[in-house]
Every structure is written in C-alpha cells, then in structure tokens.
Amino acid sequence: MEYSLRRAEVRSLLWCRLLVLLAVFAVIGSPGGAAEEMLLLRDLKVGMKGFGKTVIHGRDIETFNVEVMGILSNNKINENVLISGKSILVRVAGKVIDDAGGIAAGMSGSPIYINNKLIGGLSSGWVMTDHTVGLVTPIEEMLEIWDYPLMTGRSADPDAPVRWSCSEPIRMGGREIRGIVECDDPAALGRDVAPDEAVFMRAAAPVVIQGLCEKAIDALNGRNKNRKFKMVPVPASVGPLPSLPTIPNQASGASGISDPLEPGSAIGVQLARGDINLTTLGTLTYRDGKRILAFAHPFMKKGNVSFLMTGAHVYHCFSSVEMPFKIGAPTDVLGIITQDREKGIAGEVGRFPVMIPIQIDVTDKDLKRTRSINFQIVRDPEVLTSVLESTLVQSIEGVIDRGGEGTALMGIALECTGSSGQKYNLRRENLFYSRDDIVGSLIEEVTGLFDTLTGNELEEVWPTRLMLKIEVEKRRRTMTVEKVEVKNTSITPGGMLEVWVSMRPYREKSVVRKVRLPIPLEIGKENLTLTVYGLTMNRSEEGVSSDTPVKEGGKAGREKTRFEETAHDTFESTIRSWVSAPRNSDLVFQLAVEGDESKKVKIDGREFLTEPTSLVVLGRVDSTITLSED
Known part of the structure; x- marks a missing residue:
C-alpha cells in the first residue's frame, strides 16, 4: 500500500511539472501571455x-x-x-x-x-x-x-x-x-x-518606394500593371532604414532583432531593401508564438513566397474619394512572409528570407562621375526582373542625367546556385549603341538574361549575387560593314577562303579587315552564301548603301544569335554558350548552302566565327561563293 501511494505521488508530481511546463510554453509562445480567444x-x-x-x-x-x-x-x-x-x-x-x-x-x-x-x-x-x-x-x-x-x-x-x-x-x-x-x-x-x-x-496600402525617380517608377508600373499596384514615391529624406542583417541561409535567425509585433501592429512586406526600397504596409491580425497572420487579403497572390517582413512607421493617412490610404516606411527587419493567399498572408518572426544582393556601378565618361547603388531583392522571378529594370533606369539616368543616344560598355558578373547545389559563375562584357535609348538597350540585355536564367527548362537556378559595371558616353562608337570581297581565284573543299571586309567607322575613313576562313573538306558541290554581319542588323538608319545585296534585320537591335537557338542538355552548357556568344563588337562570319540558310556549313567545327573589334558592328553583307570543280 505504501508503495502504491509513492507511485501515485510520483505520478502526481510529474503531472504537476508537466502542467507548469505547458503553462510556461503557452506564455512564451504567445506575446503578452496566453493566446487570444476567438469568436467563431x-x-x-x-x-x-x-x-x-x-x-x-x-x-x-x-x-x-x-x-x-x-x-x-x-x-x-x-x-x-x-x-x-x-x-x-x-x-x-x-x-x-x-x-x-x-x-x-x-x-x-x-x-x-x-x-x-x-x-x-x-x-x-x-x-x-x-x-x-x-x-x-x-x-x-x-x-x-x-x-x-x-x-x-x-x-x-x-x-x-x-x-x-x-x-x-x-x-x-x-x-x-x-x-x-x-x-x-x-x-x-x-x-x-x-x-x-x-x-x-x-484595403491594401500602395507600394511605397524610396530611391527611384519618376521614370523608374513608370517602368515598374509598366511591368506590374496587372497587379494593380499603386506605386507611391516616398522622399528619401524620411531617413535611413536599419541595415538588413547578413543572412547565411533561409532558415537562419538573428539575435538582437527587436520584436514589437502584436495584433494591430503595422507591418511591412518588402520586395527590395537598401538604396532602393519597395514596401507595402498592412496590419498584423493574429500571432501564435513565432507565426503570424496579416492583411486578411492577398498581397500579390503568389502562393508560397519568400518575402521580407518588417515593422512599419506610419507617417500619415491621406483622404481620398476612392479610399483613404496610409503612407509609411519600413523599420526593423522582423522575419519572413511565407504564404500569400486569398484570405491573407502568413509568416514567421525571427526567420529571414534569402535576399539577392545587387550592386550597380555606373560611370558617365563625359561628365566624369560615378555612382554605386546597392540593394537586396527577394528571390521571385517576376519581382526580380521588374525591380531590376526600374533600378537600372534609376542607376543610369541618375548619373548621365539625360536620355537618348549613346554608347555603353557593360560588364556582368553573376553568381547562381542550382537546385542540385551546383554553383555557377558568369562573367561577360558587351558593348552597346543606341540612337534613341541606350538605357533601354542595357535593360533588355539584363532582363533578358534573367528571364532565360529563371525560366530555363533544365534546372531550377537562382541568382545569389549580381554586379553590373556600366560606362556610358554620348559619342557614337560604331562601324558599318560596307563591302565583302573574296580574293581567291579558285575555291576548293579543304582550302582557305581569303576574305577582305571593308568597314567604315562612324564619320571616319573605311578600314579593311583581312580574314582567312577554312572551307570544310567534306563540303558538297552546292554554291555557298557567306554572310558577314554585326549583331545590330538595322542599316536603314545608318544611311548605308551597298551594291552587294543586303538582308535587312526586321527589327532594330541585336540579331538573334545561334546560341539562342541551340538546344542544350545541361544548364552549365547553356551558360557556356551565353558567355562565349558573339558580342555586339564582333564581326561575325557564317557559311550556309545558298538558298537555304538553315543548312549551316561549319567553320573550324563551329557554325560561326567571330573577329573582335573595339566598336559596335552594324549591317550585314551576303556574298555567293562558287566552289571549283577540281
């Protein structure tokens, strides 16, 4: 009997301790004490x-x-x-x-x-x-x-x-x-x-913006017009934002981060942070430990997301016939938003999303001034390309203080990680010229790269860091292909093709580039077409005339290169093709069976050969080559 009493006492003591622990955890798990009661x-x-x-x-x-x-x-x-x-x-x-x-x-x-x-x-x-x-x-x-x-x-x-x-x-x-x-x-x-x-x-607050000019905001609105965002610029004079902690991985937390959140608190959902800030404001509805619910309606309705959650400071409420609205700015970084659904958004306090650091350095060679923009952006393909486009507008036009024509040298350094954990490093430099909109040409190159990167069918790949270095000048640095001459007296399979290309730099005297192209040994007896061109194909605006037949590009801008049409087995091979693809300053040579451009003749095992130059190459000239019967 004494033994059973002792066992009962022990069980009673254990249950008491368990209840105490549960009570403690309940208090810890809900800020300010026990969880709120609900009326269904x-x-x-x-x-x-x-x-x-x-x-x-x-x-x-x-x-x-x-x-x-x-x-x-x-x-x-x-x-x-x-x-x-x-x-x-x-x-x-x-x-x-x-x-x-x-x-x-x-x-x-x-x-x-x-x-x-x-x-x-x-x-x-x-x-x-x-x-x-x-x-x-x-x-x-x-x-x-x-x-x-x-x-x-x-x-x-x-x-x-x-x-x-x-x-x-x-x-x-x-x-x-x-x-x-x-x-x-x-x-x-x-x-x-x-x-x-x-x-x-x-009752969704407008997306408030810091660090973007009016044209950059227009670009962002253009990309997001289907989202019905109301982009409202907020002067940067409201003060600097707290710096974002360095987060090594998505599951990490940060000690020392203040945690003032409770039901009724203003919170921010941030898409970009740093010299450029894009934030929408809302209110926290419910909190259970580290988990939160907010907004009571969707933000972008993208389902599973990885957005940054911040505190918010409300500056003012503005009256409006349609609907009044708050204007505020993000404050402390507090956690991650993980769900964006019809009934609201959900997130977790103390855990942070992986952000992509971006650095854009722009130099105006005419004004001799340089500016750097540094910010971080959420890992979402749609958000990434739209915000990147608007920040490029801001970065470049903020330095050159003009629009219109120009020449630009852009270097891209991009680090990526695939779903397998494989890391990729991309480095590429290219020269651009535009008569009407040099900024737009650069934007097309960068956003096109990211669309290809995030939309590729081979492997899920995410950028982990992007650095752009851009040098802009108003001087026109182009040259146009005027004439192509084949100097051979006879052309035989396995021989060498002697080609002289006459090119005229803008408002300068013509120069001649001499090139030797190997003719494949196993070539047939068909006539060949030699095409010499630059990636910018539109010649009509250059006022160029030539006795040699010219095939015009249907659209101003860069020619679609062979690497874009080639199927790849791995993402790594896709990247190699992109890095080694012809540049706007390359003189490109291609051979094809006359009358059928799809039947390319390989030159040294490749479907094209390039000769680098220091200027943007314009125009295209086609020449017919007849092989000798001997």
Whole structure:
C-alpha cells in the first residue's frame, strides 16, 4: 500500500511539472501571455458591437468601434473554386476612423474583436461611397493559411474579383444591397456590377518606394500593371532604414532583432531593401508564438513566397474619394512572409528570407562621375526582373542625367546556385549603341538574361549575387560593314577562303579587315552564301548603301544569335554558350548552302566565327561563293 501511494505521488508530481511546463510554453509562445480567444462565425450575430486595432500615426496601436451588419457568403460567380467561405460586413466608427478618413488602405488585417474575442481581420472598404463600411475575413478562414505546405504552386488568378451574397438585403447608402464585389481595382470591373451590388476595394496600402525617380517608377508600373499596384514615391529624406542583417541561409535567425509585433501592429512586406526600397504596409491580425497572420487579403497572390517582413512607421493617412490610404516606411527587419493567399498572408518572426544582393556601378565618361547603388531583392522571378529594370533606369539616368543616344560598355558578373547545389559563375562584357535609348538597350540585355536564367527548362537556378559595371558616353562608337570581297581565284573543299571586309567607322575613313576562313573538306558541290554581319542588323538608319545585296534585320537591335537557338542538355552548357556568344563588337562570319540558310556549313567545327573589334558592328553583307570543280 505504501508503495502504491509513492507511485501515485510520483505520478502526481510529474503531472504537476508537466502542467507548469505547458503553462510556461503557452506564455512564451504567445506575446503578452496566453493566446487570444476567438469568436467563431456560428456565434456571431448581426448588431453585435466590439472594437478593432490599427496604427494611423507612428507605431502606436489605437482602437476604433465596430458593429456587425451582416454575414455574407461567396456565390462563386467568378468561378474561382479556391475562393469560398464567408465574410463579415461591419461598420466602423470613432476618432481613429475620423482621423483616417474612414477605412484606409493599409488598415487591412486590422484585428476585429467582439466580446473581447477575435473574429477576424479587416479586408476591404466601400469605395467612392461610405468609407466606414467594410468587410472582415473570418479568423477561422485565415487560420487555414497555416495548413498550406511551404512548397506549393501559385494561387488562383490574382486579379479575379470575389463576389459575396447577402442572405437578406442590407440597407447601405440609401439603397438595398444584395451582394458585394470585392476587388483590387474597381475601374477594371467596368459594367460587370449589378445595380444591387456594392463595390468594395481591398484595403491594401500602395507600394511605397524610396530611391527611384519618376521614370523608374513608370517602368515598374509598366511591368506590374496587372497587379494593380499603386506605386507611391516616398522622399528619401524620411531617413535611413536599419541595415538588413547578413543572412547565411533561409532558415537562419538573428539575435538582437527587436520584436514589437502584436495584433494591430503595422507591418511591412518588402520586395527590395537598401538604396532602393519597395514596401507595402498592412496590419498584423493574429500571432501564435513565432507565426503570424496579416492583411486578411492577398498581397500579390503568389502562393508560397519568400518575402521580407518588417515593422512599419506610419507617417500619415491621406483622404481620398476612392479610399483613404496610409503612407509609411519600413523599420526593423522582423522575419519572413511565407504564404500569400486569398484570405491573407502568413509568416514567421525571427526567420529571414534569402535576399539577392545587387550592386550597380555606373560611370558617365563625359561628365566624369560615378555612382554605386546597392540593394537586396527577394528571390521571385517576376519581382526580380521588374525591380531590376526600374533600378537600372534609376542607376543610369541618375548619373548621365539625360536620355537618348549613346554608347555603353557593360560588364556582368553573376553568381547562381542550382537546385542540385551546383554553383555557377558568369562573367561577360558587351558593348552597346543606341540612337534613341541606350538605357533601354542595357535593360533588355539584363532582363533578358534573367528571364532565360529563371525560366530555363533544365534546372531550377537562382541568382545569389549580381554586379553590373556600366560606362556610358554620348559619342557614337560604331562601324558599318560596307563591302565583302573574296580574293581567291579558285575555291576548293579543304582550302582557305581569303576574305577582305571593308568597314567604315562612324564619320571616319573605311578600314579593311583581312580574314582567312577554312572551307570544310567534306563540303558538297552546292554554291555557298557567306554572310558577314554585326549583331545590330538595322542599316536603314545608318544611311548605308551597298551594291552587294543586303538582308535587312526586321527589327532594330541585336540579331538573334545561334546560341539562342541551340538546344542544350545541361544548364552549365547553356551558360557556356551565353558567355562565349558573339558580342555586339564582333564581326561575325557564317557559311550556309545558298538558298537555304538553315543548312549551316561549319567553320573550324563551329557554325560561326567571330573577329573582335573595339566598336559596335552594324549591317550585314551576303556574298555567293562558287566552289571549283577540281
């Protein structure tokens, strides 16, 4: 009996210790104490009142009043099977709402409480009408985001509007409403709105930008026009941002990072950080330990993502007929955003995404000045190319302070890592000339490389570092192929072709380049076409005339080279082809069977030979070669 009592005491003691540990972990796992209580949809009634939390000035969380007006259902008119469930129609009030001008873009995700229990996050507001009426995404539906695996495909159409139906008509704005259309851009709906439907716009803050000029912002808007971003420049005078810690890998954390996040806190989702900053603001809805839910609507609706999560400082709320909006800037780096879904975004505090460091050095040889831009960008192909394009505009035009023609020498140093762990290093230098837009020519080269890199079908490859060195001058450094002469008295298989190429540098005297090309031994008896050209094929603007037939390029710019058409078995061979491909300053020689350019004749085992020059080579000349019968 004594033995059984001792065993019971031991079991009781162990259970007590376990309960204490669980209580401690519960307190640690939820900032400020135990996890918040939730009020589910089944217990929610029209007329219930409560409050919401948000930030409209600085970083201080303030409260506003909330009243439930109705429970809405998704009627799936948009045929998006991934969008279903309920939404809560609410009216908001109070000094905070008055100061903000109503439900403001940037308030999305603001937690809403009834009877001190969380019911969800504010997602949208009524546009052009009553800015005190909005929708709330139920918390039980937001919690489902945490169930998504970390590696999944993209979500459904990000631009599709969501339609909510009312079980009973709701009187708003002097009329009866039976349905609500929730979208990012009301103007895109056109006439696709019924008389008894109200249009609500998601309370997504504009993407605020630091470090970009107006033309660069226009370029970014052009790339992202389908995302309905409202790019708003913020002067860099607001002050420097905290530096981003060096993160060795995606799973790393950083000690010493402040962690002020709680429901109602303003947070930022950052796409680029450094001398260039692109951030959208929203509000944190719910936190469980390190995990967070926010926004209560999608950001870019890209599914699984790896974006940077930051704190945010709100400078001001601006009134607007369409919808008021917050303007602010990112502050501390706090973690990673891992999910971007219909019901909101999810992330983790203390773990950081892998960012791609980019350095762009630009020198204007005429003005004798140089500027360097350093920033980091998230690992997303679409974001990478669009942000890179806009920052190239900013980097180059910020130094040369002009547009238009010019010559530029650009060196690219790119480091990549494949899915197998294989590391690749790319180095290439090329010379460019444009009569109208030298900046655009450089952008096309860089963005084209990244589109090829991230979209290749052989291996998933991610850039890990990019360095660009660009030298620009207004002087035109080109020369045009004028004439090609074959000096042989007889041409036989296995012999050497003596070719003299006359070229004229811009506004200078012609020069002659003498080249010897080996004729393959196993060649047939067909006539051959020798093509001598530069990668820039458009000659019409150069005012060049020649007695030799010229095949014009159909489009100004670089000729499509053979390496782009060649199939490769490995990504490494693709990279080698890119690095060794002809440059704009190369004089290119190709042989083909006359009348059929697809039948290339290899010269020294290659489908083309190049002769380097110091100028951009323009034009193309074709010559017919007849082989001797002996």
